[in-house]
């Protein structure tokens with residue numbers, strides 16, 4: 234092999250190994266969330282895509298691929314920035330996106346929350362079922378300083394929706410724990426199994 238050929242050969246091998254690395258996680262399942270953000274809340278499509286990168290890293294534990302679909306923008310207003318009253322319901326009705334899960338990013342809403350099918354007492358409105366809502370506060374140091382750096386509140390809210398369950402108070406730190414000091418990125422094998430059986434998750438063949 235002359236120099237030129239061997240150079241090309243090396244490039245080819247580099248290309249192959251990069252591809253091999255990218256497919257290191259063998260996904261067996263997938264789900265396809267849509268996202269929305271309120272104008273003026275601080276959220277941008279780039280920040281949301283970053284949040285979902287972290288979500289993917291966490292769901293790699295279950296070989297579940299997170300196929301983020303569209304990121305929709307919603308006109309902001311004082312009410313919507315803080316999701317006062319029924320703003321979340323108004324937003325989903327206005328956007329009319331039938332796909333679930335739907336993850337909404339708003340301004341300061343005090344806490345992040347999800348509407349499940351059965352687990353959430355808030356889920357009185359069918360349109361809100363399988364939606365998760367996150368406030369800008371999750372980006373702040375104030376919020377992050379009490380929590381494990383591996384933790385993702387977006388992954389946590391999606392977990393509520395995927396398992397259709399509330400908090401897991403097993404005493405062990407995990408993604409679905411209900412306390413700031415107990416949450417981290419760990420998904421138990423049993424939780425993975427539950428997620429895979431969610432009607433929102435499909436098996437890859």
Ligand SMILES: [Zn+2]
Nearest residue numbers: 389393400411
């Ligand atoms: Zn929670």
